[in-house]
Amino acid sequence: MKRDTRLIHSGRCASDPHLVNPPVRRASTVLGERAQALYEPADGTHHYGRGGLSPNDELRSAISDLYGADHVALAPSGLASVVLAMRAAVQGPGEALITDSVYRPVRRFCDEELPRLGVTPRYYDPRIGADIAGLITPSTRMIALESPGSLTFEVQDIPAITAAARTAGVPTVIDDTWSAGWLMNPLALGVDYAAQALTKYAGGHSDLLMGSVAARGEAAKRLRSQETVNGLHVSPDDAFLCLRGLRTLPLRIERSGETGLELARRLETHPRVGRVLHPALPSSPDRAAYARQFTGPSGCFAFTVKDASPAQGDAIAEACQLFAMGFSWGGFESLILPCDRQIIRKAAPWKPAGALLRLSVGLEDVEDLWADLEGALGG
């Protein structure tokens, strides 16, 4: 079956095939009759937490199908899922290679918490490609990717990086939030742990926080064990909402991507706009790498306003009517975010020629959205 069909029929209710949607079973413990069975449950049965219960299991199963994974862990936020993937990947003290374009709260985990595990973060240029081999040493414990990168949208050469990592026996982790596992499959490109903030496109309705990590083989075993020891569980109500969002993920992400690309093209010709950071534009330095790895764009990208101070960037965002200001993205509504305050770069310096604004394009009409941007930019 094709992917679109599978996404509709995967993750159906195992206990009752007549149900289109699984029941929401709120439980924190499951009672047993025999003491021995409590301590040694048969495969697939449950005795504590929400493992084995609907709709959490159905959500895991649908995401597993999306990635072709052996195990999918669910975490209470996207940030928690990336952290979980890193904890599963890192085995012992040493150094971790982290893309310089990493999501800022993850960067904070790398700077503050990895050292407590005896691991020193070292940031690399996201466009490094096969040259990552030159940074790998016997003490490299993990390579972390994010593609395209947060705020600056550099596309990484995933197959080149994972090939070098595999040769050296180093596990790889990716933050796959932009593609939502739909526009790309990092596991098929050689990544060991694929995390995504389900909060964004998979949830898609700006009403839940959740994250997932998908893995195969040995990595799947480590992932399962880390999930358990860290006590990660998500609410069945959120799992239900997330599974409901997932059913329409392709429609929403593709429409948002199309509208976003059209707005990106128009912004490129606007006299006040400097650079448009969108990997699918022919003018993008990442266009070829993007086309090799992604089936299409999602609707999140950024642009700079020529010679504008961050305060002038703020004023443009505040002048928008349809594009509301807020963190997060991937919902049905369009958002705009001034980004200059958030950017930290070490390995690949960011030299803006103006204020940086990020857009998350929703499902509104493209002409209405363009009119809003034009009005806010003036002229």
Ligand SMILES: *Cc1c(COP(=O)(O)O)cnc(C)c1O
């Ligand atoms: C939003 C985001 C996250 C974190 O997701 P939360 O659910 O908000 O914790 C992680 N990575 C990227 C790239 C994101 O944009």
